[in-house]
Amino acid sequence: MTRLFILLVLALASSLSFAQSDQALVDRYDRMYASGKYEQALRVAELISERYPESATWHFNSGALYAKLDQPDAAISHLQQCADLGFTGIASFEQNADLDSVRDRSDFKAVLELVRSAAKARMDAFQDEARRHQPKVYVPPTAATESRPLLIALHGTGMDGESMYDALLETAELEGMILVCPDALRPAGEGFSWTYRDESSWFVNHLIERAISEHNADPERVILVGFSQGANIALIMGQTQPERFAGVIPICGHYEAQIAESEQTPAPFYLMTGARDPWKRTYTDARRDFEDAGAAVQVRLLPSKGHALPMGKAGTREYVRAVRWVLEQGAED
Numbered sequence: 001m002t003r004l005f006i007l008l009v010l011a012l013a014s015s016l017s018f019a020q021s022d023q024a025l026v027d028r029y030d031r032m033y034a035s036g037k038y039e040q041a042l043r044v045a046e047l048i049s050e051r052y053p054e055s056a057t058w059h060f061n062s063g064a065l066y067a068k069l070d071q072p073d074a075a076i077s078h079l080q081q082c083a084d085l086g087f088t089g090i091a092s093f094e095q096n097a098d099l100d101s102v103r104d105r106s107d108f109k110a111v112l113e114l115v116r117s118a119a120k121a122r123m124d125a126f127q128d129e130a131r132r133h134q135p136k137v138y139v140p141p142t143a144a145t146e147s148r149p150l151l152i153a154l155h156g157t158g159m160d161g162e163s164m165y166d167a168l169l170e171t172a173e174l175e176g177m178i179l180v181c182p183d184a185l186r187p188a189g190e191g192f193s194w195t196y197r198d199e200s201s202w203f204v205n206h207l208i209e210r211a212i213s214e215h216n217a218d219p220e221r222v223i224l225v226g227f228s229q230g231a232n233i234a235l236i237m238g239q240t241q242p243e244r245f246a247g248v249i250p251i252c253g254h255y256e257a258q259i260a261e262s263e264q265t266p267a268p269f270y271l272m273t274g275a276r277d278p279w280k281r282t283y284t285d286a287r288r289d290f291e292d293a294g295a296a297v298q299v300r301l302l303p304s305k306g307h308a309l310p311m312g313k314a315g316t317r318e319y320v321r322a323v324r325w326v327l328e329q330g331a332e333d
Helices: 003-021 023-036 036-049 056-068 070-086 090-097 097-102 107-130 161-175 197-215 229-240 280-292 313-330
Strands: 136-138 148-154 178-181 185-190 191-193 218-227 247-251 269-274 299-302
Touching: 023 036, 036 056, 036 148, 036 218, 056 070, 056 097, 070 097, 070 148, 090 197, 090 229, 097 185, 107 197, 136 161, 136 269, 148 197, 148 229, 148 313, 161 218, 161 313, 178 197, 197 218, 197 299, 218 229, 229 247, 229 280, 247 313, 269 313, 280 299, 299 313
Parallel strands: 148 178, 148 218, 218 247, 247 269, 269 299
Antiparallel strands: 136 178, 185 191
16 A cells, blocks of 8 residues: 555646746746755756757757856756757857766867857848847937937847837937847747847947948947847946947846856946846846946846836836936946
8 A cells, every 4th residue: 555655746746847838947947046046956857858868959958057066067968969950059058057967078168159150040041130120210300410329229128229219219219329129030929039149249230330431320328228138238248349349228127147258347237126026136246247247237126126127207207217227337437
């Protein structure tokens, strides 16, 4: 009877595990990782990899966590599977600090070259499409005779450039700023996703150069704004390409330390998030890291708000406060 009871419990536990929805597992992975429970996060990543053995992304996530937990052979095994499945997220391989423990291994370098080759083919196709894209743009009348500050605004997953345009247009009008709000181009739900970091970085720089040449944008007063996934891109670019930006305003982002591509101090960061946003704790780490690196940092917790893009008059007040703070940092230099 006891043995039968144990077998039934084990069977029930297994059934419950597989009964969890994919989204519930992804959410659990995110929570475990964000709270520093890396072994639990790895177990979830491995479970998702077992469900979806053809998912290059989850082999990458598993490999990165094995590397972080100092299990290099298991890490390389997953990363090799990731590359064999055609993974093209080269920036994840190059910038994710979790992989630092395996970077000097020859087998990691071989995997890296496979990913780099696949990424180049993907990037060539993306750039062709991005050059044809017409983002939502606002240009103040004064831009014809006077170089104006530039806001580049990146939306969240499943959203589009119009959502950022609607949120920020009044701010751009009040402050006399050029506003550029692109679609991310990779379809996701009813909108788009910033799927690859290298594409996102290239696209932002392309849009900056285009705004300078077409709309008389001031290259010394470029502000990068992002919401949710767009905020994550902004967080990365403000660390790795600080020379491009007068400041960065990530809204409800999820901060992760990056391997900097620049030895310069990070750009000024105005970190905005809801007081009830589940990722707000990561902004504490961001503030510490940026201040330690010598950057100007401001944190703004929006009372009673969760993971949401500020809208309406209240949103405009927050955006105006943020962009004015950023431009003041440049005026003080």
